Amino acid sequence: MSLAGLIAEYGYVAVFAGTLLEGETFLILGGFAAHQGYLQLHWVIAIAMLGGFLGDQSYFLLGRWRATWVLSRFKRFAPLFERANALMDRHHEALIVAIRFLYGLRTVGPMAFGMSKVPALRFAFFNALGAAVWAVAIGGAGYLFGQVLELWLHDLKRAEETLLLAILCGGFVFWAWRRWSFGRRFHR
Numbered sequence: 648m649s650l651a652g653l654i655a656e657y658g659y660v661a662v663f664a665g666t667l668l669e670g671e672t673f674l675i676l677g678g679f680a681a682h683q684g685y686l687q688l689h690w691v692i693a694i695a696m697l698g699g700f701l702g703d704q705s706y707f708l709l710g711r712w713r714a715t716w717v718l719s720r721f722k723r724f725a726p727l728f729e730r731a732n733a734l735m736d737r738h739h740e741a742l743i744v745a746i747r748f749l750y751g752l753r754t755v756g757p758m759a760f761g762m763s764k765v766p767a768l769r770f771a772f773f774n775a776l777g778a779a780v781w782a783v784a785i786g787g788a789g790y791l792f793g794q795v796l797e798l799w800l801h802d803l804k805r806a807e808e809t810l811l812l813a814i815l816c817g818g819f820v821f822w823a824w825r826r827w828s829f830g831r832r833f834h835r
Contacts (some may be wrong), residue, residue, distance in 0.1 A: 654685045654811070659694050662686075666698030669753055671785050672818025678789020679814065682797075688790055695782035696775075699747060703757040703774050710761020717758055727755040728762070735763050743773035747781045 654661075658680050665673025674695045681688035710717060718725065730752075734742050739760070746756035760770050 654680050658686045659690060662691055663694045663698045666695045666782075667702040669702070669822075670698075672815070672822065674782065674785045675789035675792065676811065676814055676818070678786040678791075679793045679811065680789075681786075682790045682793025688786065692782045692786045695786055696778045699778040699781055700775055703747065703778070704771060706754055706757035707761040707767070707770055707774070710758035711767065712761075714762040717762075727752065728759045732759055732763065735760065735765065739763075739765055740769075740773055743770060744777035744780060747777055 658677060662670075662673050662677040664670075674691070677686060677691040677695065678688065680686045681691050718728070742756070743760065743765075746760075747753050749756065757770075757774070
């Protein structure tokens with residue numbers, strides 16, 4: 648099966664799984680695949696909203712119900728929890744919406760909110776709003792990326808498999824670099 652066939656068959660599942668965990672790369676790829684006609688942009692955005700919302704809700708609930716375990720298991724995250732808590736005291740509504748855009752706080756932020764006094768329904772409302780903004784912005788960026796490439800490369804269809812693989816590899820390299828640099832900060 649070709650890469651295009653795989654995307655058409657499993658693209659929505661990949662977008663959901665990627666956005667459930669953290670996946671801007673999967674969402675950009677989903678937007679790009681929508682531009683190429685393999686996926687529908689409105690479904691990519693809707694699925695990304697759901698995945699992003701459920702992922703952050705899961706981290707919130709983990710923080711709410713297992714705060715002691717999380718802090719004892721992941722002691723290296725303590726500085727990030729402290730940073731998130733300082734921001735939460737002042738701007739929790741805006742921070743809940745924006746947390747998925749802040750480097751280093753995408754996973755830890757919702758857990759920190761779970762450990763805070765922010766009511767679960769309030770977090771869920773602003774988390775849904777943030778997931779919607781994020782999915783439209785990042786999915787739309789992937790779609791626009793496809794349009795820009797089409798302007799530069801007159802025959803985008805011929806190069807699409809190479810471009811999709813390059814985007815996926817670039818996303819993996821970026822993810823690996825983030826994990827490496829994040830780990831270095833806490834092992835000093």
